[in-house]
Amino acid sequence: MRASAAPRVHLFVCANRREGSPLGPGCADRGEAVYDALKREVSRRRLVADVWVTKTHCLGICPKGGATVARYGGAQGLGTEVATAILSEVDAADAGAILDHALAAAGRDETPRASEKSSLDWATLEGELAAIEELQKNKVFALARRLKPGLTAEDIQNPHDFPELDDPDWHYADGILTGIQSVTSAMRALRKRRDEPNDRGGE
Structure with a gap:
C-alpha cells in the first residue's frame, strides 16, 4: 500500500438517477447542476490541483430539494485525520460558499512532518x-x-x-x-x- 498525493479538498456530488424507485428520483438533474457549478468555480479560481470535484451515485441522503455533497478536506496521506462533512439541499448557487468553507476547514489542518508522512x-x-x-x-x-x-x-x-x-x-x-x-x-x-x-x- 502506498500513499498518493491528495488534494486539499475533495468534493463528491450526488447525481444519482432512479426511475420509479420507492427511494425517490435521486439528485439527478439537481446534482448535475451543482456538479457543473462547482467545476466552473474551481476552474475560475484556478484551484484544479487543490480541489477535486467528483460526480458519484447515492450518498445516502436524498433531499427534497437541491443535491447532496460530501466534503473531504485536509487529507495529507495515510494516517492523517480528514475533516469531513455531508451537505444536503445544495443548490448551484451555493458553489462559492461551499468552496470557501471547505478550503477554510482544510487550511486549519496541520501539515504532517516529513517523518510522519513516511511512516504507516x-x-x-x-x-x-x-x-x-x-x-x-x-x-x-x-x-x-x-x-x-x-x-x-x-x-x-x-x-x-x-x-x-x-x-x-x-x-x-x-x-x-x-x-x-x-x-x-x-x-x-x-x-x-x-x-x-x-x-x-x-x-
Missing part, C-alpha cells in the same frame, strides 16, 4: 477503516429498511430472501461495503506479514 500508523489506519466500514454498514441497513421496512441486520445478510432488495442502489452500496471489508482484510494480512519477522526475532 497501523492503529490509525485500522481505526479509519473501521469508522468507514461502520458508516457504510449503516447506509446499507438504512437503504434496505427504506426498501422494505422492518428488515433486521441479520435479514440483509440473506438479500436473496427479499425481492425488495433487488435494487441497483442497494447493491451498489452493499458492493462498496464488501470492498471496504476486503481492503480491511488485506491490510490486516499485510500488517501480520510485516510483524512476523519481529515476532520470530523475539523467540
